[in-house]
Amino acid sequence: MIRVLRDLTGSFLLLLLIAVLATGAVAATDDYTLPFYDPAVTLSYGVDRDPALNHQLDWTGQVWNDGQPHYGRVYDQHSGLDYPMALRSDLATARDGVVIDREGGFGTQQFGSFGNFMLVEHADGKRTLYYHLASSSDGGLAANVGQSVVAGQRIGRSGCSGTCYGAHLHFELLVFNSAARTWLSTDPMAERRWTTWPGRVPFLATYLRENNAGTEVVAQGKTITHWVEFRNAGGRTWRNSGVPGRLALGTWNPAYHSSPFRAADWSTAWLATLLDSATVTPDGTGRFTFGIRGGPVPGSYVETFNLLAQDVRWFDHARLGSFYVPIVVSNVTK
Secondary structure, X not given: OOOOOOOOOOHHHHHHHHHHHHOOOOOOOOOEOOOEOOOOOOOOEEOOOOOOOOOEEOOOOOEEOOOOOEXXXXXXXXXXXXXXXXXXXXXXXXXXXXXXXXXXXXOOOOEOOOOEEXXXXXXXXXXXXXXEEOOHHHOOEOOOOOOEEOOOOEEEEEEOOEOOOOOEEEEEXXXXXXXXXXXXXXXXXXXXXXXXXXXOOOOOEEEEEEOOOOOXXXXXXXXXXXXXXXXXXXXXXXXXXXXXXEEEEEEOOOOOOOOOOOOOOOOOOOEEEEOOOOEEOOOOEEEEEEEEXXXXXXXXXXXXXXXXXXXXXEOOHHHHOOOEEEEEEEOOOO
């Protein structure tokens, strides 16, 4: 049974899509996802692609011959993407990579010229910068220099360290300029670097249906088969093996608890199943099939499940639809 939640894709994303279609832009083809998990977070200011003072070029191609900020678009000489969010919000690695630098010694809400950050290098030669983080002592940094991180893995928590006028993430995509022999900020939105357009958070799912949305009845000692389907509403392809994107359906509330309904097809006492198909691309449908065994004494029960991405990140259970299965164990054996 599911408490189906409404689609949380904000109207802001729809407006972005309309604006992009108006420019005749092509769909995204690269391998970066939004660097956070909350789909309600939206852009406040993007990259100024015109380096001249009082001349701004935003991600849609709009030119602004002034020095005024244009909310949702750009402000003059801005080098990254700003995403306002609550203090200590979880942040995600935008692409597989290796942490090459970090700073966590500044206060979570400390004002000044510098702030806490994580810098990640990727196999395509680019780097991503996550800036204004909470302090190390406040859980702001979740990886060490030299550590490999996978797309969608938590890399830190948001703060307001450094020059900051409200908690937010400043995110940059950096490309090495051989002529200038320096790293320069580029615009992932204008260049369509996201895996989807508009860009999406790495892992998000919407409940679609299951073979029995009511109560499953199983005889004690017997096994029945249950399946559930979710739409891939995130920016990462789901997979049933390897990383990035390996997806599992496991027990929840509490996470990883040993289920009394574990059937022979479960990998462990908490892992009911992996994704049925090899892959599910964004907007595709993924099915998860698993057995339910009547292990406990006869009675009425509820077993709760959640999706786990590549063994490092559980889905937001409420946004997933709070998936659970009411179960009646019967003493009828035939």
